[in-house]
Amino acid sequence: MSPDGSTSHWSVGAITRAMLPLLLVLTVIELGSGLVLDALQETLLAYPTLLILVPVTIGMAGNLGSILAARLSTAFHLGLLSFDPTDDHLAGNGLATVALAVTLFPLVGAGAWLLAWLVADPALALATVVLVALTSGVALAVLAVLVTVVTTYGAYRFELDPDDVVIPIVTNVCDVLGVVVLFGAVRAIV
Amino acid sequence: MTVREVAAGAYREALPVLLVSASGGLFAGLVLGGMEAELRAVPGLLLLVPAILATRGNVYGSLGARIGSGLHQGLIDAAVTIRDERLRGAIVAALLNGVLVSVAAAIMAFGLLALLGRPVAPLSTLVAITFLTGLLSGLLLTTAVVTVVVFGYRRGLNPDTLAGPVVTTTGDLVGVATLLLTTRLVLWLGGG
Numbered sequence: 001m002s003p004d005g006s007t008s009h010w011s012v013g014a015i016t017r018a019m020l021p022l023l024l025v026l027t028v029i030e031l032g033s034g035l036v037l038d039a040l041q042e043t044l045l046a047y048p049t050l051l052i053l054v055p056v057t058i059g060m061a062g063n064l065g066s067i068l069a070a071r072l073s074t075a076f077h078l079g080l081l082s083f084d085p086t087d088d089h090l091a092g093n094g095l096a097t098v099a100l101a102v103t104l105f106p107l108v109g110a111g112a113w114l115l116a117w118l119v120a121d122p123a124l125a126l127a128t129v130v131l132v133a134l135t136s137g138v139a140l141a142v143l144a145v146l147v148t149v150v151t152t153y154g155a156y157r158f159e160l161d162p163d164d165v166v167i168p169i170v171t172n173v174c175d176v177l178g179v180v181v182l183f184g185a186v187r188a189i190v
Numbered sequence: 191m192t193v194r195e196v197a198a199g200a201y202r203e204a205l206p207v208l209l210v211s212a213s214g215g216l217f218a219g220l221v222l223g224g225m226e227a228e229l230r231a232v233p234g235l236l237l238l239v240p241a242i243l244a245t246r247g248n249v250y251g252s253l254g255a256r257i258g259s260g261l262h263q264g265l266i267d268a269a270v271t272i273r274d275e276r277l278r279g280a281i282v283a284a285l286l287n288g289v290l291v292s293v294a295a296a297i298m299a300f301g302l303l304a305l306l307g308r309p310v311a312p313l314s315t316l317v318a319i320t321f322l323t324g325l326l327s328g329l330l331l332t333t334a335v336v337t338v339v340v341f342g343y344r345r346g347l348n349p350d351t352l353a354g355p356v357v358t359t360t361g362d363l364v365g366v367a368t369l370l371l372t373t374r375l376v377l378w379l380g381g382g
Contacts, residue, residue: 011279060211
């Protein structure tokens, strides 16, 4: 039986040894975004609509980054990708990421406002919440493209498989950026 | 392929998945938005929210991927039961890691806020909340992931494409809902 298939590889100890160190490092990164939320606590508690935006902004940022990372990794493995801004796969996937953000974030903002309106007083105008969501979304999409391209290029230069390293890094870095960008948008607009 | 064709293909492929996960995220937000009183009563709880949500995704996303690979490789039989040694190992490890990392996050968050001189709830309160949240959300997510992946596989669906969306849509919602429940429980037991 291959080492991958032996029962010991599936033991609690072996899985924990493989996972726990990475999980702890990722937790430290996530506490960084927690500190940003903590600094913004008073504003978030005063406007529950903004609190509703927190998990969805974090989630969408990580998802946009991880989908782009998976697509670039596949293009890279198939030999279709070159690290040139005019490369069709690089530019096309980057463009799609920004277009997805422009489509989805106004919907997310409107959805958050509607949910707040259904359960309580949203305290902010619909247009303000949509603007906060759209601004955060576009900034996040651009940052997600930059982080993903730089990380994929780094994996290529260090001869690492982008599938192993790019997705965890991009997902968790985009989580943190999600909170930081939302913080910036709230400070600038609300 | 032109830039336009690549962009249109990527856009069409990603839009439905993102719409579903955005809806899940909004409902998680709705629960968080209703937690104003608990967030005020337990300073430091909001700081833990991103770490708690990310741990759900990282631990149970990996459990789904592991079970999916096991099924593909024939290491886990499709007619699997909970008595299967490999499945049990993977589940116990996920629960253990989920709880350990959640409690570690509480200890680090407490240290960080104390160091910065910011208001923070007693360490025992934060540890009790994250321990119970880690355990309860872990049991719920394990049930969801194992059920969907194993039953999906029996019906001829690819477990690799099932596990991700299940964890992203249910993970945030289960994470925030159990956080609300356990915070209320701990506040009620400890009188704040």
